[in-house]
Amino acid sequence: MRRWLVRPALYTGPMSSEQPSIFSRIIAREIPADIVHETDTLIAFRDINPQAALHLLVVPKTEAYRTVVELATGDPALLAELVALAQQLADTHADGDFRLLFNTGAGANQTVFHVHAHVLAGGLTEGSLAH
Numbered sequence: 001m002r003r004w005l006v007r008p009a010l011y012t013g014p015m016s017s018e019q020p021s022i023f024s025r026i027i028a029r030e031i032p033a034d035i036v037h038e039t040d041t042l043i044a045f046r047d048i049n050p051q052a053a054l055h056l057l058v059v060p061k062t063e064a065y066r067t068v069v070e071l072a073t074g075d076p077a078l079l080a081e082l083v084a085l086a087q088q089l090a091d092t093h094a095d096g097d098f099r100l101l102f103n104t105g106a107g108a109n110q111t112v113f114h115v116h117a118h119v120l121a122g123g124l125t126e127g128s129l130a131h
């Protein structure tokens with residue numbers, strides 16, 4: 001009986017066989033960014049197009065996960081680390097309150113398919129989750 005060695009059809013796979021993502025190029029210091037924190041597994045830097053007084057991106061250094069759903073399934077401990085770092089950054093750079101946003105899928109405006117969290121803080125008074 002023939003067995004599938006790879007998952008068929010909908011499986012998009014890790015990005016390692018593709019070009020490095022823009023965030024991997026920031027991690028490799030090939031592209032400049034305002035990096036505010038780095039650990040063995042995560043990097044945090046200011047979004048180039050800020051949507052709040054504080055707008056950071058927290059990015060796992062691995063490109064293995066395209067979305068937060070893949071990260072939650074594949075490495076929940078790393079997702080928990082990311083959330084804890086978001087809190088630490090909001091404590092350090094704002095008043096500790098923050099919005100954590102993962103655009104998931106092109107239809108939700110995800111443009112970089114290397115999982116990342118938006119950490120938004122400061123002046124979040126618009127009363128709407130989305131514009």
Ligand code: 5GP
Pocket residue numbers: 022031033034045046047048049057102103109110111112113
């Ligand atoms: P997404 O739309 O995928 O949820 O978020 C991607 C984010 O990456 C956007 O908010 C965009 O402004 C940010 N971004 C894209 N390219 C760069 C870059 O080269 N440097 C920095 N610092 N942010 C970037």
